[in-house]
Amino acid sequence: MSMIHVNTKVNGDEAEFLCDPRETLLDVLRDQLNLTGSKEGCGTGDCGACSVTLDGRLVCSCLVLAVEAEGHEIGTVEGIAEGETLHPLQQKFIEYAALQCGICTPGILVAAKSLLEKNPDPTESEVRYWLAGNLCRCTGYDKIIRAVMDTAKDMREAS
Amino acid sequence: MALDDQKGGFKFIGTRPNRPDGLDKVTGRARFGADAHASGMLHAAILRSPHAHARIKKIDTSRAEAAKGVKAIVTRADFTQSLQPAPGMKGENWNILENVMAGDTALYDGHAVAAVAATSALAAKDALKLIEVEYEPLPHVTDVDKAMQADAPVIREGVAAGTVPKGLHPNVAGYHESGHGDVEAGFAEADLVVEDHFVTEATHQGYIEPHACLAQLGADGKGELWCCTQGHWNVQKVCAALLDLETSQLRVTASEIGGGFGGKTAVFIEPVALALSRKANRPVKLVMSRAEVFRATGPTSSTSMDVKIGMKKDGTITAAQGVFRLQGGAFPGAPADMTAMCAFAPYALKNVHQIGYDVMTNRPKQAAYRAPGSPMAAFGVESVIDELCNQLGLDPLDTRLKNASHEGTKASYGPKFQRIGLVETLEAAKAHPHYTAPLKPGQGRGISCGFWFNHGGETAVSLALSEDGTVQLAVGTPDIGGSRASMALMAAEVLGVPYDNIRVIIADTASLGYNEISHGSRVTYASGLATIKAAEDAVKKLCARAAAKWGIPEDAVKWEDGCAVPSGPNAGEFPPMPIAEITRKMGATGGPICGHFEATPEGAGVSFATHIVDSEVDPETGKTSVVRYTVVQDAGKAIHPTYVEGQFQGGAAQGIGWALNEEYIYGEDGRLQNPLFLDYRIPVASDLPMIDTVIVEVPNPGHPYGVRGVGETSICPPLAAIANAVSAAAGVRMRQLPMSPPRILEALEKQAGDG
Amino acid sequence: MVEVNLWSGLRPLANGEEMVEVEADTVGGLLDALVEQHPGLQEAIDAGVSVAVDGRIIASALDEPIRPDSEVFLMQRLKGG
Secondary structure, X not given: XXXXXXXXXXXXXXXXXXXXXXXXXXXXXXXXXXXXXXOOOOOOOOOOOOEEXXXXXXXXXXXXXXXXXXXXXXXXXXXXXXXOEOOHHHHHHHHOOOOOOOOOHHHHHHHHHHHHHHOOOOOHHHHHHHHHHOOOOOOOOHHHHHHHHHHHHXXXXXX | OOHHHHOOOOOOOOOOOOOOOHHHHHHOOOOEHHHOOOOOOEEEEEEEOOOOOEEEEEEEOHHHHOOOOEEEEEOHHHOOOOOOOOOHHHHHHHHHHHHHOOOOEEOOOOOEEEEEEXXXXXXXXXXXXXXXXXXXXXXXXXXXXXXXXXXXXXXXXXXXXXXXXXXXXXXXXXXXXXXXXXXXXXXXXXXXXXXXXXXXXXXXXXXXXXXXXEEEEOOOOOEEEEEXXXXXXXXXXXXXXXXXXXXXXXXEEEOEOOOOOOHHHOOOOHHHXXXXXXXXXXXXXXXXXXXXXXXXOOEOOEEEEEEEEEEOOOOOEEEEEEEEEEEOOOOOOOOHHHHHHHHOOOEOOOOEXXXXXXXXXXXXXXXXXXXXOHHHHHHHHHHHHHHHHHHHOOOHHHXXXXXXXXXXXXXXXXXXXXXXXXXXXXXXXXXXHHHHOOOOOOEEEEEEEEEEOOOOOOXXXXXXXXXXXXXXXXXXXXXXXXXXXXXXXXXXXXXXOOHHHEEEEEOOOXXXXXXXXXXXXXXXXXXHHHHHHHHHHHHHHHHHHHHHHHOOOXXXXXXXXXXXXXXXXXXXXXXXXXHHHHHHOHHHOOOOOEEEEEEOOOOOOOEEEEEEEEEEEOOOOOOEEEEEEEEEEEOOOOOOHHHHHHHHHHHHHHHHHHHHOOOOOEOOOOOEOOOOOOOOOOOOHHHOOOEEEEEEOOOOOOOOOOOOOOOOHHHOOHHHHHHHHHHHHHOOOOOEOOOOXXXXXXXXXXXXXXX | OEEEEOOHHHHHHHOXXXXXXXXXXXXXXXXXXXXXXXHHHHHHHHOOEEEEEOOEEEOOOOOOEOOOOOOEEEEEOOOOO
């Protein structure tokens, strides 16, 4: 099968690659662009560990074909911090111990950041439903929800 | 609490610093099993049986071998030929080999039969389709009760343990019977005897990270393996046995691990990747898909259980009896013994008798799942106690307090308990506002106790001091839930240096002595104990250097707040000598200073928990919600309380999934019907409430700081506590898990029909 | 002599005895003495047993001391998650 040439932007940097038309965006991010922060937990869009943004919209990168990235902008967990300054969500997840094994953390951070950009003052239920597509098996979500709510509060107070 | 009487004022223990691997994990830098890459690396894929039970008549790999990009194909012939079937532990490696790659028979849907390594993951998957396997389907059985019946197909001969009584079906691979007193006499003394039958379905540990590894093995017998595992020394040992390698020639490095819960104590893909690498003479990466994880790795046992308990009107339990049948897949090893031994452990019983059956079926080999065997037993036992309390009009907490095991009680499994904290958890639950909070209409409250043994195991730890007085600590137990933070806290406590001055790593198999798997809630207990001892070893050496400098005897120097100081007025007057002052000159005063400790600590204290749950049932749809949840558990001593809370909350959440949603569903054809997270639905954020926690601290006499393992006990009470809450809310006793909406509706309709 | 309590499942392998008396001052010595008296116990012991000595559950260490008046129970060895 012939390979397809794709031009895209990842975390603000131009990126190009050759891919098999069957390969997913997640495959290419991990195997070709060496951005292994996005994880494959299921490959069927059920666990959210591969969450990225595509032109600012939250998607499961395992459900996006790599060729669909042509001409679009991708955001991954590797792009959340600015230089050495962590995003407030990242800082708060460490403080709250909102992770145990950490495999779901990249996807949850990408999803939570996307929530706070749309809704800076979410209720607990809104956070829970927004993150319902991101499975965590370790924490019972308690500390994750608290970390997101508290980050939202800090960011509101800072703005 | 009481620990402060035992050992005064901790400086670091009990504080809540940020975890050392936090930054890596929030930035995506942390490297998990599938995140490794090697030059010249191939990608592998495994062909799996579509049949529940079938003779493998022929495997033709010739077309696949000729396919583009294919570099190696392995079948059973590429593994050791020296292992033989045998019962019990003697047959353990044989059983692992049989599971890792099928021999002449495929034993379950998803059983590996061949594997391919190719230049890309897609090429490897494409090549699988070109492997021709000729199967002869055999009769199969996937249900535990049916597998014990006389007409059930025999799955494998010659693996049953010698302790299995004669006359049972060959599918019964193990048998446990224990107890004391006279249960019949006890039942005769009771005012009320309740006997009931309970069923639980197999559930998966459900770690979000599928099994993954990167293997390299040369013709010289030297190998390197990177994998996500709970125990890399075990992986090393098993791979060596399955591939005829010398153990020490295979160096295994544990990656960051994306959840395990017991499921990554077993070995599945690592020997396959190594065999492919040896054949292709290239590094091979092998990553399971989610469907492979469900079909071919460790679910817990499904069970069929009978529980009978007698009680007096005042709540005294007069006798208890249980029969526990555990379905363990196509291999021996279901934890029927643990189920039986844990079942009645929370209660001081004069008369108790328990039997466990380990039963084989055509399903994947069960693997340990957080306190393996105990949660199911608690479901049966605590449901019957709840029913007795309901019928006798007794308070369920007071009744449990009345019968609770305490120090000196003869345990249901035989010996006397040492210091334990069950009563303290019950009292804390009773005092918690949750227990007396009003319920809304349609809601029900349930409680349950739970018990787990905990474990010690082989442990080796090494600690090296740097010239600037900072500390490198190497432990051998993979960190699943933040244990590096706990290790650093314990080392800081002994050395008196800041927490941030300690760098903790999980060492590879070449760098430390054998470390048993991270299981049995042993890490904070055993690696923690070894860390304390290793730090004390370093302190002794630091004091010796100070003594030499001061010209006084070594025993005239003690260690305080990170400094050597004279031990008393007779030792002489010297200003405190800080650690950095000693380490800066250590090269010229005797050489590098390290501390180490190797042992098999045998003082893991057992632990208990009490959970309180409120639930709500929608009578129209049968949907259940957990509206409030409180975990009360004895941690002995919480080293890092936030991570102890995390273990409590995680265990409760997994229990909620097990109780309400999760189950392996097999069709008539013996195939797993729901091998995806879409259909095997684990709890999501919107399914759960906040989970409150109460840490009770009744110190374990077997640990210097009183630690008891906390990881597993947290999943023991939820099944029963939730079942009791749902039964109260629905007004009908629920005897089968999961209590999914169709089952609740069925129970409600049956009750309406009966009424 | 040390009194060793067997779980019921083991009794058929030890002439039906519930309690066996052996001469031993360590866990390892106790297991050896048990097998010497009742060779039928060998397989079960090889399959993995813990020995509870005065309530402490000894999973591995054969050198753990035992006193003549110790309370000793054989138990099946734990496999955790």
